[in-house]
Amino acid sequence: MSLATLLLLADGRLPSGGHAHSAGLEAQVTAGRVRSVADLDGFLRGKLATGGLVSAAFAAAACADATRWADLDAGLDARTPSPALRRASRAQGRALLRAGRAMWPVAGVGREPHQPVALGALAAAAGLSPGQAAVAAAHGAITGPASAAVRLLGLDPYRVHALLARLAPECDRIAEVAASRSGDAVDRLPASGAPLLDIGAEYHATWEVRLFAS
Amino acid sequence: MDPHAPLTGGSRALRVGIGGPVGSGKTALVAALCRALGAQLRLAVVTNDIYTTEDADFLLRNGVLPAERIRAVETGCCPHTAIRDDISANLDAVEDLESSLGPLDLVLLESGGDNLTATFSKGLIDQQIFVVDVSGGDKVPRKGGPGVTTADLLVINKTDLAPLVGADLSVMDRDARARRGDLPTVFLSLAEDRGATPVADWIRGLVAARAAG
Amino acid sequence: MKAKARVVAEVDGHGRTRLAVLRGESPLLLRRTGRHTAEGVTVHLVGGAAGPLRGDELRLDVEVGPGARLEVLSVAAQLALPGRPAPASRLTVTADVAAGGALRWIPEPLIAAAGCDHVVVTRVAVEAGGSLLWRDDLVCGRHGEVCGDVLADTLVRYGGTTLHRHELAVGPRAPGWDGPAVLGAGRAIGTLLTAGPDAVTPGSAGPAVALMPLAGPGMLATAVGADIREVRAALDPLCAAGHVEGGRSRPPREITVRPPRLSARRGCR
Numbered sequence: 001m002s003l004a005t006l007l008l009l010a011d012g013r014l015p016s017g018g019h020a021h022s023a024g025l026e027a028q029v030t031a032g033r034v035r036s037v038a039d040l041d042g043f044l045r046g047k048l049a050t051g052g053l054v055s056a057a058f059a060a061a062a063c064a065d066a067t068r069w070a071d072l073d074a075g076l077d078a079r080t081p082s083p084a085l086r087r088a089s090r091a092q093g094r095a096l097l098r099a100g101r102a103m104w105p106v107a108g109v110g111r112e113p114h115q116p117v118a119l120g121a122l123a124a125a126a127g128l129s130p131g132q133a134a135v136a137a138a139h140g141a142i143t144g145p146a147s148a149a150v151r152l153l154g155l156d157p158y159r160v161h162a163l164l165a166r167l168a169p170e171c172d173r174i175a176e177v178a179a180s181r182s183g184d185a186v187d188r189l190p191a192s193g194a195p196l197l198d199i200g201a202e203y204h205a206t207w208e209v210r211l212f213a214s
Numbered sequence: 215m216d217p218h219a220p221l222t223g224g225s226r227a228l229r230v231g232i233g234g235p236v237g238s239g240k241t242a243l244v245a246a247l248c249r250a251l252g253a254q255l256r257l258a259v260v261t262n263d264i265y266t267t268e269d270a271d272f273l274l275r276n277g278v279l280p281a282e283r284i285r286a287v288e289t290g291c292c293p294h295t296a297i298r299d300d301i302s303a304n305l306d307a308v309e310d311l312e313s314s315l316g317p318l319d320l321v322l323l324e325s326g327g328d329n330l331t332a333t334f335s336k337g338l339i340d341q342q343i344f345v346v347d348v349s350g351g352d353k354v355p356r357k358g359g360p361g362v363t364t365a366d367l368l369v370i371n372k373t374d375l376a377p378l379v380g381a382d383l384s385v386m387d388r389d390a391r392a393r394r395g396d397l398p399t400v401f402l403s404l405a406e407d408r409g410a411t412p413v414a415d416w417i418r419g420l421v422a423a424r425a426a427g
Numbered sequence: 428m429k430a431k432a433r434v435v436a437e438v439d440g441h442g443r444t445r446l447a448v449l450r451g452e453s454p455l456l457l458r459r460t461g462r463h464t465a466e467g468v469t470v471h472l473v474g475g476a477a478g479p480l481r482g483d484e485l486r487l488d489v490e491v492g493p494g495a496r497l498e499v500l501s502v503a504a505q506l507a508l509p510g511r512p513a514p515a516s517r518l519t520v521t522a523d524v525a526a527g528g529a530l531r532w533i534p535e536p537l538i539a540a541a542g543c544d545h546v547v548v549t550r551v552a553v554e555a556g557g558s559l560l561w562r563d564d565l566v567c568g569r570h571g572e573v574c575g576d577v578l579a580d581t582l583v584r585y586g587g588t589t590l591h592r593h594e595l596a597v598g599p600r601a602p603g604w605d606g607p608a609v610l611g612a613g614r615a616i617g618t619l620l621t622a623g624p625d626a627v628t629p630g631s632a633g634p635a636v637a638l639m640p641l642a643g644p645g646m647l648a649t650a651v652g653a654d655i656r657e658v659r660a661a662l663d664p665l666c667a668a669g670h671v672e673g674g675r676s677r678p679p680r681e682i683t684v685r686p687p688r689l690s691a692r693r694g695c696r
Contacts, residue, residue: 015300020290024608031634033607046603049596077642078592081649086642095302151291170602187582191592194609195616195649202637213288213303 005126008103009119010136012143017095021088022148022212023047023141027200029152037159040149044142044167048174050194052141054079055116056134056178057190062120063133064182066107069117075186076114082198084205086114088214093118100125130182134175142167148212227258227318228424229308230417231297231334233361234345236327239371239404241269243345244324246410247417248278255319255421258283258311260304262296262326269324285311293326294333301338319421330359341420343413347372348381355389355399363393367400367416374403429484430455434470434499436528437492444468444495454478455485460500467496472534474503480510481544485518491528491557501534504566507577509542515576519548526556529623533666536564536615536655539598543575555586558623559645562666566655567597567605567614574614576600583645585622590643593618613651617658619665620647636661 012018025043028034034043058072080086092115100106100122109121116137123133146164150157181189201214232240244259251257259279261269263286270286273279285307289296296303308321323339325332334342344365346354349372355362362368368390376383383401390399400412432451439445444467451457454474461469472487479485491497507516524530530553539545553559561583567574576598583591595616597604604610622645635657636650650661 013299015302017300017302017306019292019295019300020288020303022290028607028611031607033611039607042603042606043608044603046606046608049602049604050609074642075589075592078589081591081593081639081641081647082637083640091303091306094306098302098305148290187589187592191580191594193593193595195595195618195651196611196613197608198639198649199635199637199651202639203634210288212290 002127006128006132006136009122009126009128010139012147014096014099016099017092018140018144019147020213021092021144022152022214023051023145024085024194024197024200024204024214025145025148026152026210026212027204028196029149030204031200033196034149035153037155037163040146040155040160041163044146044163045170046194047145047197048138048142048167048170050192051197052138052171053174053178053190053192055119055141056137056175057181058114058116059120059123059137060130060134060175060179060182061184061189062109062117063123063128064120064130066109066121066124068186069107069109069113069121071186072120073110073113073117075189076116079191079193080114081193082201084201084214085198088201089114089116091213096122131175131179134178134182135172138171138175138178142171152211225317227256227308227312227321228341228421229321229323229339230420231323231325231339231342232345233297233325233328233332233334233342233365234369235329235350238327238345238347238350240324240327240345241272242404243343243369243371243402243410243413244269244322245273245276245278246404246408247322247414248273250409250411250414251320251417252279254418256315256317257320257322258285258315258318260285260287260307260311260321260323262287262289262293262304262324283311283315289326294328294331297323297325297332297334297338299335301335304338320417330354330357330361333360333364341366343367343369345369345371348376348383348386349379351379352381352383352385353389355386355393358393362390365397367398367413368394369400369402369413371402371404373401374405428454428478428480428482431486431488432457432472433488433490434497435490435492436468436495436497438494442494444497446470447492448490455487467498467529469498469500472499472501474501474505477506478508478510479505479516479518479545480508480513481516482510482513483516483518485516487518487520489520489522489530489532491522491524491530493525494527495525496529498531499534504535505537506540506569507537507543507545507575508540509544509575515544515546515578517546517548520550522551522561524551524553524557524559526554528554529558531560531666533560533562536566536617537577538566538569539575539577540569541573541575543577543598545575545577547577547579549579549581549583551581551583553583553585553622556624557585558626559583559585559621560666561620562617562662564615564617564655564658564662565595565597567610574598574605583620583622585644588643590622590641590645591620591647610651613653615652615655615658617650617652617655617662618647619662621645621665638665
């Protein structure tokens with residue numbers, strides 16, 4: 001239960017492929033729905049309450065019991081209708097496993113699991129708790145797109161970080177809810193969806209010119 | 215399980231990184247190397263374009279390599295992050311090429327156009343080539359930067375343009391030697407040498423040494 | 428108000444679908460409509476009272492036996508209203524489709540009136556070889572009205588495996604629901620799930636609708652629009668009769684909203 005280890009796992013500099021993904025933000029920027037810090041606020045709140053909650057719950061569940069990984073992985077497939085988002089999640093899971101295995105002896109969770117499954121397995125290998133795995137997942141759900149927003153829109157990085165600071169308590173709350181449900185049967189785990197992220201991801205995948213992988 | 219294949223050892227392909235500023239001719243060099251080496255070596259290419267598939271499309275259009283031997287990696291506005299700080303997507307691309315094509319002799323990894331500070335991580339490549347061109351001015355080697363100073367091979371490209379832009383190749387040669395010590399520098403004009411002979415020869419030497427060692 | 432309704436479709440001795448059970452109570456009243464045809468039987472939900480209102484507990488169970496074909500429609504939109512202070516109103520819909528059976532569920536939209544607090548729980552189980560077309564439309568508030576709270580909680584299993592699990596929360600209690608990740612400025616959303624032998628073959632995506640092949644044997648189309656007309660324009664063509672017909676083979680229909688572009692990319696699978 002090392003706090004420094006948790007910071008390592010949640011650090012955006014962890015070489016786990018995250019920098020190439022905007023978590024759906026690029027599609028919404030191009031659609032004109034995100035132009036300002038205020039728009040980003042709405043995006044991140046929605047992201048946190050939907051995909052953030054789901055990721056946190058599945059990361060916590062995988063951390064609590066990595067032997068459930070195949071069921072959890074199938075559960076994420078069922079919660080991810082967009083093939084583009086399934087690919088993005090698995091690409092990030094694979095990259096995260098690569099980073100994690102260089103640091104800790106990570107349990108076998110397949111070659112290309114969904115990202116939250118990989119994150120939970122890493123957290124367990126690092127001696128972290130399911131609650132901590134959930135915090136790392138919820139934190140990653142908003143810091144990734146926030147960083148992409150700074151790069152795509154040239155937003156003031158201080159204002160973006162002020163927004164992240166305002167969202168931190170909500171991040172903790174979501175992680176707490178997620179962790180409290182981590183022992184549930186897979187079908188009962190959170191399944192909150194975000195329709196515009198699904199639609200945007202599918203559209204984005206057809207573009208010839210884009211900056212982010214998703 | 216090892217997080218990524220060891221950098222020494224016989225079976226895995228030699229990985230050569232090709233970096234350099236925007237417009238210096240990296241993609242044209244990759245195309246030339248594919249033409250020169252494609253028949254002799256089992257070869258594949260990973261591109262790191264700023265705009266997804268532009269470079270990969272160039273290689274496809276020019277027919278220098280079949281599509282299944284080319285992978286494009288998206289870099290999220292950060293081309294040098296993808297080759298230096300977080301190399302996971304590139305490693306995954308190399309791994310996918312090797313698992314879909316079988317054993318390879320050589321993988322060329324082309325960076326997205328960046329600046330003079332962009333270099334490849336040693337976790338990703340075995341040797342790196344840095345490409346600058348004469349039209350950036352003959353002061354570029356003197357300015358140095360990690361690319362010019364530390365690359366295993368410095369390519370000074372577009373020498374045919376030197377008279378037009380007033381670049382003095384002897385100044386560039388002198389400054390490159392001063393910056394690079396014993397590391398090799400070659401001059402190249404792809405307009406005159408479509409097979410990039412000195413670079414192709416350098417790579418052949420690496421592949422042969424690897425096979426022997 | 429508490430109400431239960433149940434419909435059971437099965438095949439008679441001549442291979443035609445008949446309704447073994449058709450039972451409802453206000454406000455969940457069921458009427459058989461249309462004729463006995465080879466296409467199966469159609470049932471309409473007819474509203475028997477305003478609502479649902481807070482505190483209502485409604486339950487509809489649908490069963491489709493082997494080889495039977497049932498279509499469930501409704502005569503009017505469902506309007507979730509606030510009513511008296513009480514716990515959330517709740518509509519639970521369960522559907523079981525046997526192998527060779529086919530169910531088409533295409534009700535009119537649910538409208539979340541200001542101040543409503545409504546939960547829709549959908550639990551669908553289709554045996555391997557059964558066919559499903561499941562449409563759900565939601566409108567966030569009446570014209571010019573703010574949206575009440577609605578939670579749609581959906582689980583669709585196919586062949587014993589979870590095919591689709593989704594929750595959508597809209598309204599003042601749902602963080603970010605009207606932000607650019609969830610619905611943005613859109614006030615109507617529709618989803619169409621098809622599964623089984625005759626599932627619609629997805630084409631490609633556009634900026635307001637996606638046709639998505641699921642990881643399992645099915646397809647989900649999702650459309651978000653400024654109003655329900657935009658959603659209908661995107662999804663109605665996919666619900667045309669004949670897309671889901673159990674026990675009959677028909678070549679899958681290719682539907683392309685936007686042609687896919689050729690690309691050299693595909694670093695990941």
